[in-house]
Amino acid sequence: MKEEFPYTLSTMCYIEVRNDGEVLWGGGHEAYERVRRGECRLYAVWPGQWSSHLFAIDDLDQYAAAFGLVHDEKRTGLADHQHEVSWSVSPYEKRPNGSYVSIEVQLGCGCSIRDLKAFAKQMREQRGWDVATTTGWGSAGDTYSIRVRRTSLRQ
Ligand SMILES: [Zn+2]
Structure with missing residues (x-):
């Protein structure tokens, strides 16, 4: 994923897919912890004017840094x-x-x-x-x- 992915865009929607198949409205610190523990995967829906795109959040460090979940010196x-x-x-x-x-x-x-x-x-x-x-x-x-x-x- 590119570095300039707009993680904090207000229209960005996060979806969490748990290992048991349950799909949750995701994002935030708790989702980050669950992904780290390997309990789920995190996806971002980036809504566009004509279509929306789904991205797998594969760089959890960038995600956490963008939201200030971990301190990035x-x-x-x-x-x-x-x-x-x-x-x-x-x-x-x-x-x-x-x-x-x-x-x-x-x-x-x-x-x-x-x-x-x-x-x-x-x-x-x-x-x-x-x-x-x-x-x-x-x-x-x-x-x-x-x-x-x-x-x-x-x-
Ligand atoms: Zn100082």
């Missing part, structure tokens, strides 16, 4: 450790009392942020931050600008 730029985070409210933030504020983040641990969703997940676990993943973010050198729910920010 190379792809995300983020080690699976407690990051050394320093941050401050962005000098460009015009509404520092809004529900979300822009902050500038630097990572002293040598990590870089290539995947905002992965970083958001780690920050939720490590610091309780509620990082906005649907709005834009950016980086300048080793400084990253992200938006975080203000009430979730604690030094």
Whole structure:
């Protein structure tokens, strides 16, 4: 399967065929675990305008990485450790009392942020931050600008 297979496309439909022949609406972390245990096979239905195509998910690592089910250090730029985070409210933030504020983040641990969703997940676990993943973010050198729910920010 090609690397750019759009695993997370919202219209992608996953089907799980269990070894006993039962067919389930599949996907997610539990399906991943069942495939790993050899209890079923996973297929993706990629709906097109005129016809849909069925793909066997043969690269489970890619599938898991696409959904963030396992941590992928190379792809995300983020080690699976407690990051050394320093941050401050962005000098460009015009509404520092809004529900979300822009902050500038630097990572002293040598990590870089290539995947905002992965970083958001780690920050939720490590610091309780509620990082906005649907709005834009950016980086300048080793400084990253992200938006975080203000009430979730604690030094
Ligand atoms: Zn780190």
